[in-house]
Amino acid sequence: MSISTxxxxALSGLGTTSRAAQIVSSNLANAATDGYGVRRLSTSAATLGGQGAGVRINGVDRLVDPLLIGARRGADASLGQGTxxxxxxxxxxxxxxTPDDPASLTAHINxxxxxxVTAANRPESQTRLTAVFDAATRLAGKLNTLSETVQAARMEADQGIARDVDFLNSSLAQIHMLNTQIHKAQGASGNQAALYDQQQALIDGISPLIPVRELRDATGRVSLYSADGMALLDDRPAVFGFDPATVMAPDLTQANTGLSGLRLNDHPVVLDGAFPALQGGRLAAQFALRDDLAITAQARLDAVARDLTTRLDDPALDLTLTPGDPGLFTDAGNLAIPANELGLAGRLRINARVDPGQGGALWRLRDGLGATVEGxxxxxxxxxxxxxxxxxxIPTQSGGFSTAGRNLETLATDLLSMAGQARQSAxxxxxxxxxxxxxxRSAELATGVDTDHEMQELLRIEQAYAANARLVQTVEDMLDQLMRI
Structure with missing residues (x-):
């Protein structure tokens, strides 16, 4: 081997160890960075004229486990849906x-x-009649509040869908842009690895919304598909469409075109039925909440409201009422009818005839709502x-309850029980x-940067660097000896 060889x-060794030290420092600096793939320098023996010519840097490998990442992304989607x-x-x-809560529905009924009971013991007492009116008002108000809670949840889900759609469109566009940069950066391995990190972080952001499958071609460009095969990013990014609602009411649904559905590249996406699309993530869960779970909850509340009004609309109960007159609880002042049950819990009001604030009189609670003079x-x-x-x-007529007979308190208890069962299942x-x-997630983190290993690698690099530097010094000493001959 010649001195020049x-x-x-030795110089190639110095350059390689310097690059390796740079990579180790990058690994250590990003030990806590989500989406960062551990870098390793790929080298091979260089040859020239059939003889060894030092070491050649082939590139920088980014070490990730695509199967583990894919499984974790699926878990992201399941957790987004479940939460x-x-x-x-x-x-x-x-x-x-719960019944022990003074603000509960059961407590208001009780x-x-x-x-x-108290007023019947002393029906002449204005104070006790006022207590009846106040208790009835609070009961109606409780059902109103429950209905508002359900509709508020639907509105929040609708707004959440709009935010998620905007995020999806933005993320897919950025991933597509990174595809272009990765293609241009071929050969510059360090730059590609950084771009892959950015892509992984963006895809990780999408995974709680939609379960995604990632395919990467030989040029490094990534394609994304939903679990059911819908293309999210291929040659170009898909564009989702959604029109957020400005108001929310029980009668607003996709079926009556009151609420927007999801569109993909201007085509409707069917999220229910026998073959629903894009299932398993937060996006589909929010649609299910808005269009199914909350509608079921509203129907149960309306059934309780209907049961309450039906009991007190009985003509045999108050002989002062004429046909068509509402009882103590009304549908926004009118007689509650089964055909207009949807949203009744939110429209439940006390009959104005007993409300002093609306020109009514409390004595009608005792003498009859249709009475013209005090008895x-x-x-x-x-x-x-x-x-x-x-x-x-009496039998319960609607809301998904069985037709078994119940009193009002038992119906409210069953409503709570069904809500509790739904909560436990969820x-x-x-x-x-x-x-x-x-x-x-723990398994994925275990494949990330191991600081102990990196420090050991740094010691090895330091030793290799010192050995190559020593060889350079030896060659210099030999050349000095030759120059002195």
Missing amino acids: ALSN TQADFARRIETAIG AFEASL PPGQAGLLNGTLEALRAV EVDESFAASQHSRL
Whole structure:
């Protein structure tokens, strides 16, 4: 081996170890960076004229486990779906309230019944009649509030869909732009690795919304597909469309074109039915919340409101009422009818005839809502009849409840029980998704930057650098000796 060859080998070694040290420092600096792929310098022996010519840098490898990342992204989507549905279920159960909660629906029913008992004992008492009116008003207000809670959840889901659609469009456009940069950066391995990191972070941001499958071609460009095969990014990024609602009401649905559906490249995306698209992530879960779960919750509340009004609209209960007149609880002042049940819980109002604030009189709670003059102050027949009507066991007619007979309190208890069952089921799904996500996330982090290993690698690089530097020094000493001959 000639002296010049030895010097060339040593210099290539110095250059390689310097580059390796740079990569190790980058790994250590990004030890806590999400989406960062560990870099490793790829080298091979260089030859010239059949003889060794030092070391050649082939490139920088980015070490990731695509199968593990894909599984973790699937868990991201499952967790996004599970959390969305569990949060809604918890919200509804909490809003209804448990019987020991003085603000619960059951507590308001019990308070209304207790006020009727007290008033029937002293029907001449203005104070006790006021208590009946106040309890009835609070009961109607509780159902109004529950309905508002459901519609607020639907509105928030609709707004969440709009935000997610904007995020999807922006992220897909950025990933497509990075594809172009990756193609242009071929051969500059370090630059490509950084671009891959950026792409992975963007795809990770999409995965909680939609389960995605990633395919990367030989040029490094990535294509994205949903789990059911819809192209999200191929030659160009897909464009999602959605029109957020400005208001929300129980009668607004996709079916009556009151609410927007999802579009992909101007084509409708079917998110329900036998073969729903884009399932498994937060985006589909928010549609399910807005168009299914919340509608079911509203229907159950409306069934309770209908049961309440039906009990007190009975003509045999208050003989002062004429056909078509509403009882104590009204549909925004009108008689509640089954054909207009949708949204009844939100429109429930106390009959103006007993409301002093609307020109009514409290004594009509005792003498009859249709009475024109005050009767004997000691009669308690209507008050007792109202209490008996609330406690009567009658079949439930709607809301997905069985047709078994119930009194009003039992119906409210069943409503809470169904909400609790929905919450428990949703939390089981959420807990499983969270456990799976945590396990896969931990496994993915274990494949990331190992600082102990990097420090050991740095020591090895330091030793190799010192050895190559020593060889350069030796060659220099040899040349000095030759120059002195």
